[in-house]
Amino acid sequence: MPTETSARTVKPRICPLCEATCGLLFELDGRTVTSVRANPDDVFSAGHSCAKGVGLAALENDPDVVRTPLIRDGDGFSTASWDEAFAEIERRLPPIVARDPNSCAVYSGNPAAHHLDPSLYTLPLIAAIGTRNVYSPASIDTLPKNFVNTLLYGTGLGMAIPDIDRTSYLLILGSNPLVSNGSTITAPGIGKRLEALRERGGTLVVVDPARTRTAEVADLHLPIRPGTDALFLLALVSVIAEENLAALGRLADHVDGVEDVLRLAAPFTPEAVADTCGLDAGLIRQVARDFAAAPAAVAHSRMGSCTQEFGSVANWMVEVLNIVTGNLDRPGGAMFPTPPAGGPTTWPANPKAPLVFDRWRSRVRDMPEAMGEIPAVCFAEEILTPGPGQVRALITISGNPARSVPNSRAVETALADLEFMVCIDGYLNETTRYADVVLPPPPLTTRGHHDLALTHFQVRNVARYSAPLLEPGPGEMPEWQILLRLTAIVRGEPGRPISELDDEVAATAIRRAAKLAACEPEHVAASVSARTGPERLLDLRLRSGPYGDRFGAVPDGLTLELLERHPEGIDYGPMQPRIPEVLRTPNGRIDLVPDRLTVDIPRVRAALEQPAPELLLINRRQRRGMNSWLHNALPQPDSGQCALFVNDADARERGLVDGDTVRITSKTGSIVGEVRITAEVRPGVVSLPHGWGHQGDGLGITRAASAPGSNVNALVDDSVVEPLTGAPIFNGIPVDIERAEAASGERAQ
Ligand SMILES: Nc1nc2c(c(=O)[nH]1)N[C@H]1C(S)=C(S)[C@@H](COP(=O)(O)OP(=O)(O)OC[C@H]3O[C@@H](n4cnc5c(=O)[nH]c(N)nc54)[C@H](O)[C@@H]3O)O[C@H]1N2
Ligand SMILES: Nc1nc2c(c(=O)[nH]1)N[C@H]1C(S)=C(S)[C@@H](COP(=O)(O)OP(=O)(O)OC[C@H]3O[C@@H](n4cnc5c(=O)[nH]c(N)nc54)[C@H](O)[C@@H]3O)O[C@H]1N2
Numbered sequence: 001m002p003t004e005t006s007a008r009t010v011k012p013r014i015c016p017l018c019e020a021t022c023g024l025l026f027e028l029d030g031r032t033v034t035s036v037r038a039n040p041d042d043v044f045s046a047g048h049s050c051a052k053g054v055g056l057a058a059l060e061n062d063p064d065v066v067r068t069p070l071i072r073d074g075d076g077f078s079t080a081s082w083d084e085a086f087a088e089i090e091r092r093l094p095p096i097v098a099r100d101p102n103s104c105a106v107y108s109g110n111p112a113a114h115h116l117d118p119s120l121y122t123l124p125l126i127a128a129i130g131t132r133n134v135y136s137p138a139s140i141d142t143l144p145k146n147f148v149n150t151l152l153y154g155t156g157l158g159m160a161i162p163d164i165d166r167t168s169y170l171l172i173l174g175s176n177p178l179v180s181n182g183s184t185i186t187a188p189g190i191g192k193r194l195e196a197l198r199e200r201g202g203t204l205v206v207v208d209p210a211r212t213r214t215a216e217v218a219d220l221h222l223p224i225r226p227g228t229d230a231l232f233l234l235a236l237v238s239v240i241a242e243e244n245l246a247a248l249g250r251l252a253d254h255v256d257g258v259e260d261v262l263r264l265a266a267p268f269t270p271e272a273v274a275d276t277c278g279l280d281a282g283l284i285r286q287v288a289r290d291f292a293a294a295p296a297a298v299a300h301s302r303m304g305s306c307t308q309e310f311g312s313v314a315n316w317m318v319e320v321l322n323i324v325t326g327n328l329d330r331p332g333g334a335m336f337p338t339p340p341a342g343g344p345t346t347w348p349a350n351p352k353a354p355l356v357f358d359r360w361r362s363r364v365r366d367m368p369e370a371m372g373e374i375p376a377v378c379f380a381e382e383i384l385t386p387g388p389g390q391v392r393a394l395i396t397i398s399g400n401p402a403r404s405v406p407n408s409r410a411v412e413t414a415l416a417d418l419e420f421m422v423c424i425d426g427y428l429n430e431t432t433r434y435a436d437v438v439l440p441p442p443p444l445t446t447r448g449h450h451d452l453a454l455t456h457f458q459v460r461n462v463a464r465y466s467a468p469l470l471e472p473g474p475g476e477m478p479e480w481q482i483l484l485r486l487t488a489i490v491r492g493e494p495g496r497p498i499s500e501l502d503d504e505v506a507a508t509a510i511r512r513a514a515k516l517a518a519c520e521p522e523h524v525a526a527s528v529s530a531r532t533g534p535e536r537l538l539d540l541r542l543r544s545g546p547y548g549d550r551f552g553a554v555p556d557g558l559t560l561e562l563l564e565r566h567p568e569g570i571d572y573g574p575m576q577p578r579i580p581e582v583l584r585t586p587n588g589r590i591d592l593v594p595d596r597l598t599v600d601i602p603r604v605r606a607a608l609e610q611p612a613p614e615l616l617l618i619n620r621r622q623r624r625g626m627n628s629w630l631h632n633a634l635p636q637p638d639s640g641q642c643a644l645f646v647n648d649a650d651a652r653e654r655g656l657v658d659g660d661t662v663r664i665t666s667k668t669g670s671i672v673g674e675v676r677i678t679a680e681v682r683p684g685v686v687s688l689p690h691g692w693g694h695q696g697d698g699l700g701i702t703r704a705a706s707a708p709g710s711n712v713n714a715l716v717d718d719s720v721v722e723p724l725t726g727a728p729i730f731n732g733i734p735v736d737i738e739r740a741e742a743a744s745g746e747r748a749q
């Protein structure tokens with residue numbers, strides 16, 4: 001609970017930075033955050049935090065943070081009042097939207113998934129614009145996994161996640177949770193949870209071309225050749241088939257295509273794939289046997305096995321492996337969380353839109369839509385290619401596509417080509433420097449927090465809410481109000497009071513909540529009438545959610561008010577079996593061999609015949625980074641952390657020594673970097689972190705720009721993609737490296 005002293009206050013708050021959602025304690029002196037530390041009382045994170053969460057004080061106090069709206073003025077910006085900024089938007093945006101709604105794109109970045117306001121108020125803005133040009137990092141991150149989950153279970157967000165606290169065998173592919181703190185698994189203090197797994201006699205296996213911190217603590221590290229996870233996983237399933245290890249248990253009643261998928265995998269024996277995967281066939285076989293024999297086992301795949309050449313098939317085989325060994329939906333296996341504010345896995349299926357993939361196509365490349373979005377690899381071409389529907393205006397909400405999206409040179413050319421650009425962002429970075437208007441979000445301390453998206457990945461069913469610590473100060477505008485003002489402008493109602501628009505958004509949410517809770521809408525509306533903004537919408541969702549009070553019908557049921565009284569959170573216990581109730585497929589069953597996945601098998605098979613490129617580039621994350629945007633506020637250890645990791649054998653072959661400056665060249669671009677020779681990457685593999693390259697004119701990130709690093713996305717192709725989803729290939733990019741003279745200005749952006 002908050003403790004107060006005369007001068008200072010200490011208040012709990014959930015960290016909004018990464019998927020671990022740690023509970024923190026903010027110490028305030030007046031309006032200033034003086035320190036941040038872990039909250040030992042948080043029911044979920046129990047005292048865990050990391051350098052980034054603790055660094056939130058530095059972030060809040062960063063002098064480079066934009067605190068007033070900015071309007072373009074020649075090559076720079078002038079500060080403006082909110083009214084002036086919205087007047088400029090009103091003058092320039094509606095005429096573009098009026099020409100063609102699709103000519104106004106929205107890019108909603110990673111932090112938007114961690115905050116209440118954009119989670120609840122971006123869709124009304126998109127609907128008001130009427131655009132199909134909607135982009136987010138989902139399509140350069142989880143997309144193959146969302147695609148597979150939609151086909152198998154019926155919703156993209158409804159994933160079965162590792163029951164890490166009860167499993168006895170955890171197979172991690174393409175994830176480094178000891179640095180990333182986990183992804184599509186919300187498990188604060190994941191390091192301790194992995195330790196606990198080993199202490200109870202369980203096994204951790206890590207499949208990763210790099211010997212990461214997570215690989216270091218594993219019982220077995222399989223240094224796979226990048227891009228070959230699909231083959232490796234098919235081989236595991238082939239062993240299950242060959243050695244008759246399939247045992248579906250109660251799942252058998254709900255699954256179709258078991259024999260078909262086992263037959264399909266059978267030719268991909270460990271012996272057939274071992275060379276291509278760069279792994280020992282005997283070890284692959286052993287993993288399959290141990291996985292099948294474990295009392296409870298679970299495979300978990302993320303970044304490295306999503307954003308690669310065969311991302312969809314790899315993620316499909318992860319599910320197949322979990323299912324055919326009977327590990328889906330059982331304690332210690334892969335289970336479906338029950339998000340307290342509800343979501344696609346608790347709401348009834350939408351019979352009108354059973355699949356949220358390929359309902360429309362992108363204009364230029366004919367790429368399938370995914371979950372309401374166009375794949376981000378299409379971003380630049382949709383701006384740069386003339387014709388009806390060409391994107392001419394852009395709204396970014398907490399995103400940095402100039403550093404996050406493949407082929408950054410094309411992305412920046414596109415950003416410079418726009419007629420009008422509004423950025424809701426607190427930094428003048430590589431993207432926002434192209435804006436015509438910048439609208440800053442308010443300090444964290446003024447915002448309420450609940451993780452609407454990440455509660456779909458929680459390893460325990462926990463409900464938490466952080467109330468705003470302060471009222472917005474003078475000149476600070478809540479992000480939901482910024483979004484509603486933009487909505488009003490594109491609807492041609494710029495003078496409309498925010499409260500009226502908010503009531504409109506709430507009216508829709510009230511109807512939905514009333515239906516879910518089987519109550520009268522009037523009763524629901526009256527029950528939440530004391531609240532406005534995101535808190536009203538959240539209360540509606542909590543109360544109509546799986547633990548909700550159903551607006552009074554369930555005594556002690558969940559309400560926002562209950563969470564306000566329990567800032568440390570309420571623990572509803574471990575994940576519970578949810579099959580078949582959780583399934584949202586049209587027939588309510590799991591089809592293990594959907595056509596949209598089997599069609600890619602011939603391409604996977606062909607990979608067995610192809611010679612591996614000499615050198616493949618993969619990506620990595622860093623402890624103190626969050627994609628592209630913490631480098632300014634948080635002291636970074638040293639510029640060497642951006643080095644190109646090169647294996648000793650590859651370095652020797654090229655005559656490279658530690659500290660050499662090299663030119664790294666791909667089909668798409670060329671950058672320079674510093675060599676670090678390390679056994680951390682396997683031979684034939686080099687690695688760079690993403691989110692760097694803080695150089696060029698117009699940046700307002702002084703510290704980041706003083707150690708800019710190199711931008712890996714200048715090397716990533718936006719034209720060669722995973723064909724089923726359009727996800728980019730960040731991991732497994734053929735590159736050449738050669739010694740270069742360090743020259744300032746030579747570093748490609
Ligand atoms: N500190 C920190 N934490 C973060 C972030 C950050 O930038 N910094 N970003 C956050 C975000 S947005 C996300 S999505 C998550 C991602 O979290 P994770 O999914 O854990 O992602 P990474 O840490 O990038 O780990 C990906 C791993 O895949 C490996 N890899 C590369 N190619 C292949 C391959 O072909 N096969 C296999 N099996 N492995 C491969 C890489 O070597 C790397 O170790 O992290 C989040 N947390
Ligand atoms: N090569 C390569 N590229 C990658 C990846 C990779 O592994 N390799 N990873 C991909 C992944 S997983 C992701 S998620 C994306 C991330 O892609 P993006 O979301 O485009 O990039 P971020 O670096 O997370 O930028 C976040 C922006 O939000 C702003 N911001 C932070 N908090 C707030 C807030 O509360 N409100 C507002 N309005 N703005 C805020 C920051 O100033 C920053 O500009 O990058 C992807 N790109």
Ligand code: SF4
Nearest residue numbers: 015018021022050053
């Ligand atoms: S692990 Fe993630 S959620 Fe926890 S403190 Fe660090 S950044 Fe925040």
Ligand SMILES: [Mo]
Nearest residue numbers: 110137141142
């Ligand atoms: Mo991400």
